[in-house]
Every structure is written in structure tokens, then in C-alpha cells.
Amino acid sequence: MPLYQDTDVRKILYISSVALQLSGGDGSQSTRFVRDIAAYLSASCSEFFHVKVVPPAWIHIELTDPTLAAWLNFLIDEKRHLKECEQINQFTNIRVGELHPQDCGLKNIDLCFQVQYTHARCCSLLKLASRDGLIKIVQDGANILELSPTQSIPWLDCDQKLRFYRPEELRLLALLVKTVDNLVFPDSKSVVNWxxxxxxLSAAFESFWCECRIWGEVKINSLELAQARLGLLMATQWVLQSVLEGKLGIVAPWEL
Known part of the structure; x- marks a missing residue:
């Protein structure tokens, strides 16, 4: 089923025009198709997403918060598996200063540095959080920061809702979903400008970091929120590494 992600970052919503495509422009046919498809999806997958029919024959599929939490868990728990699936090139840990402009896939070396700097900052913040006891992180010999097996991320509150509520963290989450979709399920009809x-993604992280606190009062008064935001930070680090190394062909530095 062909889908595209809606631009409303307040929710993770996919839209499909498959009923319109199947009907070939026949209004009565598209109405029947969209009704049958929506009914099937609602009956079989209601715990994963909500389905809504929007005239003339669009299907809106909105992911539930528990589904997003499970997706985030998979993203940060299965780094090695995703790395093997994507066949991301292995790079030695060299500093940004050792890169030459011609080695950078971005047109402007300053922009190249901006993305690498964001990745390095994510790494340093995760290590700092681990030293402070906020979250348990381990680093293996393949330069992969992983969540300790004894650590879990409290993505959901007692009402099974994501703890994220600020526009900056919701936008970052939406961009992570979109980027991973493009990494894992590339659209053959369009070319992604990586x-x-x-x-x-780098800019979205900077906004998130400026507006969504982790230390200070948040750490003291809402440890679960701090840990959830650290989980989002960890997901960002991994996706940035995948894009830098796998798509742009440049180093994702661990420190500056």
C-alpha cells in the first residue's frame, strides 16, 4: 500500500490514495474500495494504528503511542541488526579535523561539520548521562552506543501516552520516523536528498536540545521524562550515524 507521511508533526500520520488509484477515477468504485480497506485495517490492526476515511477516498493511518514506543525501542535496541541490514560502511574513529572537504558529501564543508558536530554532541551527552546515572549506556568495539540490557526507556506514562509534549520533541520524532522510513523502505519513485x-535532522535536534531540558529540574522532578528524552537523543545519534556513514559516505565522529 503506497503511503506518504503527513507534515503535521503533532502526530505520526500516514496517508494513502490506494483506493483512488485502484478505482481509476470511478467515484463509486473508490468509495467501495476505501470503505473495504479501512474496515479491514480497523478490524485487524486497531491496536497499532487508528484508521480514518477522508473524502474523497483518502485513508489516514495514525500510529498509536504504544506503537511509537515499540518502534523507538526497536530502533535503539536493534542497532547492530539494522547496521547489518543497511550494510553501513565501517569507519575508524578519526576526528573531524582529519577530513578533507572533498571527502564530504555535502556541498558546503561548514554544513558537513554541522551534522558531524550534532552527532558528536549526541554521543557526548549520552556518555555524560551514563556517568550521571540517568541512563545505562555501553559502547562496544564497533563504535556502537547501546542501551544496557538492564535499562529500559519509560516512553509511556501511566495512561499509555508518550511523555513527549513539546513541539520540538514531537518534530524530532516525526523526522526520525521519516528518515528511517527512507533508510529502510526507499521509495523507488523518488530520490531522497540525503x-x-x-x-x-541536525537542525531539529538543535531545537530539541535548546527547548527540552534533561538535566536540572527535569532530572530532579521527572526522571522518567529525562530518560525518555535521552532515549530520543539516542535514536537521533543512531539515525545520524546511519545517514552520515551509509548515505553521505563520511565519518560520524564520536568526539570533536
Whole structure:
């Protein structure tokens, strides 16, 4: 079923025009198709997403918060598996200063550095959080930061809702979903501009970091929120590494 992600970052919503495509422009046919498809999806997958029919024959599929929490868990728990699936190139840990401009996939070396700097900051923040006891992180010999087996991320509150509520963290989550979709399920009909994708994700993280606190009062008064935001940070680090190394062909530095 062909889908595209809606631009409303307040929710993770996919839209499909499959009923319109199947009907070939026949209004009565598209109405029947969209009704039958929506009914089937609602009956079989209601715990994973909510389905809504929007005239003339669009199907809106909105992921539930528990589904998003499970997706985030998979993303940070299965790094090695995803790395093997994507066949991301292995790089030695060299510093940004050792890169030459011609080695960078981005047109402007300053923009290249911006994305690499964001990745390095994510790594340093995760290590700091681990030293402070906020979260348990382990680093293996393949330069992969992983969640300790004894650590879990409290993505959901007691009402099974994601703890994220600020626009900046919701936008970052939406961009992570979109970027991973493009990494794992590339659309053969369109070409992803990975330079732009990397810069957008980097900018979204910077906004998140400026507006969504982890230390200070949040650490003291809402440890679960701090840990959830660290989980989002960890997901960002991994996706940035995948884009830098796997799509742009440049180093994802661990320190500056």
C-alpha cells in the first residue's frame, strides 16, 4: 500500500490514495474500495494504528503511542541488526579535523561539520548521562552506543501516552520516523536528498536540545521524562550515524 507521511508533526500520520488509484477515477468504485480497506485495517490492526476515511477516498493511518514506543525501542535496541541490514560502511574513529572537504558529501564543508558536530554532541551527552546515572549506556568495539540490557526507556506514562509534549520533541520524532522510513523502505519513485535530510535532522535536534531540558529540574522532578528524552537523543545519534556513514559516505565522529 503506497503511503506518504503527513507534515503535521503533532502526530505520526500516514496517508494513502490506494483506493483512488485502484478505482481509476470511478467515484463509486473508490468509495467501495476505501470503505473495504479501512474496515479491514480497523478490524485487524486497531491496536497499532487508528484508521480514518477522508473524502474523497483518502485513508489516514495514525500510529498509536504504544506503537511509537515499540518502534523507538526497536530502533535503539536493534542497532547492530539494522547496521547489518543497511550494510553501513565501517569507519575508524578519526576526528573531524582529519577530513578533507572533498571527502564530504555535502556541498558546503561548514554544513558537513554541522551534522558531524550534532552527532558528536549526541554521543557526548549520552556518555555524560551514563556517568550521571540517568541512563545505562555501553559502547562496544564497533563504535556502537547501546542501551544496557538492564535499562529500559519509560516512553509511556501511566495512561499509555508518550511523555513527549513539546513541539520540538514531537518534530524530532516525526523526522526520525521519516528518515528511517527512507533508510529502510526507499521509495523507488523518488530520490531522497540525503544532504537536506541530514541538515534537517541536525537542525531539529538543535531545537530539541535548546527547548527540552534533561538535566536540572527535569532530572530532579521527572526522571522518567529525562530518560525518555535521552532515549530520543539516542535514536537521533543512531539515525545520524546511519545517514552520515551509509548515505553521505563520511565519518560520524564520536568526539570533536
Amino acid at each position: 544532504n537536506t535530510a541530514a541538515l534537517r
